[in-house]
Amino acid sequence: MDLYDIYTHTIDDEDRCNECDEKRVMQCCNKCGEGICLHTSCCQTFPHRNNDIYIICNQCITSIETKLRPTSVDMCDLRLLKKKISKRLEANMKKLQEPEQETELEGENDS
Numbered sequence: 001m002d003l004y005d006i007y008t009h010t011i012d013d014e015d016r017c018n019e020c021d022e023k024r025v026m027q028c029c030n031k032c033g034e035g036i037c038l039h040t041s042c043c044q045t046f047p048h049r050n051n052d053i054y055i056i057c058n059q060c061i062t063s064i065e066t067k068l069r070p071t072s073v074d075m076c077d078l079r080l081l082k083k084k085i086s087k088r089l090e091a092n093m094k095k096l097q098e099p100e101q102e103t104e105l106e107g108e109n110d111s
């Protein structure tokens with residue numbers, strides 16, 4: 001058992017991160033208020049006004065994601081699809097307007 005293990009085992013349960021249940025609580029989730037250790041595997045931090053950070057624990061992130069997924073992602077995909085289609089059309093139009101230079105035909109008589 002090294003120093004780190006001793007440290008983590010001597011803290012009270014109440015002071016432990018709600019996500020990993022191992023490290024000491026450093027901050028509270030800005031959404032549910034549960035204590036988190038601020039480790040990247042336990043929460044996500046977002047820049048906030050006044051140089052502050054907004055902290056959201058993993059539990060809240062997954063609940064937010066499941067709520068957002070059905071609508072926002074579909075909308076996004078549709079928009080991307082439309083963009084792709086219009087780009088392809090544009091490229092085809094360009095091909096029709098400016099015929100490719102026929103450099104590839106050179107030397108074909110050898111075969």
Ligand SMILES: [Zn+2]
Pocket residue numbers: 017018019020021022023036037038039042
């Ligand atoms: Zn943690």
Ligand SMILES: [Zn+2]
Pocket residue numbers: 029030031032033034056057058059060
């Ligand atoms: Zn939370």
